[in-house]
Amino acid sequence: MNDQMNILWAPWRMEYIENADEYDGCIFCEKPKEDRDEENLIVYRGKTAFVMMNRYPYNNGHLMVVPYQHTDELNALSREQKIELFDLLILSKEKLIKVMKPQGFNIGMNIGRIAGAGIVDHLHFHIVPRWSGDTNFMPIVGHTKVVSEGLVETLKKLRKAFQNSS
Numbered sequence: 005m006n007d008q009m010n011i012l013w014a015p016w017r018m019e020y021i022e023n024a025d026e027y028d029g030c031i032f033c034e035k036p037k038e039d040r041d042e043e044n045l046i047v048y049r050g051k052t053a054f055v056m057m058n059r060y061p062y063n064n065g066h067l068m069v070v071p072y073q074h075t076d077e078l079n080a081l082s083r084e085q086k087i088e089l090f091d092l093l094i095l096s097k098e099k100l101i102k103v104m105k106p107q108g109f110n111i112g113m114n115i116g117r118i119a120g121a122g123i124v125d126h127l128h129f130h131i132v133p134r135w136s137g138d139t140n141f142m143p144i145v146g147h148t149k150v151v152s153e154g155l156v157e158t159l160k161k162l163r164k165a166f167q168n169s170s
Contacts, residue, residue, distance in 0.1 A: 053072060055069050
């Protein structure tokens with residue numbers, strides 16, 4: 005057996021760990037106002053909601069569908085916003101199937117810190133593509149999640165797919 009230790013490099017996780025409680029403001033309000041969609045991982049913009057990649061993904065292609073309106077209450081959303089959120093979830097699923105060929109999905113929303121919400125005061129859906137074997141020994145033994153493609157590479161593929169949906 006090789007005496008050398010194998011090292012997995014996942015630098016994007018450390019930024020999240022070190023700065024999770026230090027960010028002032030709401031990324032879901034601020035990032036769409038900037039004209040830097042690629043840098044901010046915004047995949048698609050709708051009328052009342054948008055789709056962006058999760059910078060700290062659970063899996064390759066992890067997307068979030070977010071209303072532009074800053075709220076933590078589902079009942080604060082208009083009917084139009086609710087419909088577009090669901091339409092964008094469906095569109096996101098279709099585009100992920102086309103680009104990444106997942107075998108399943110986790111789709112959900114964490115409401116409140118106790119339920120796992122990292123950003124508590126702005127609702128957002130997560131859509132996480134899944135493949136057979138994507139939960140393996142690494143998260144359990146190594147406390148490390150392997151994301152096999154860079155965020156920018158995945159972003160470019162997904163943006164191209166979303167642009168072709170008009």
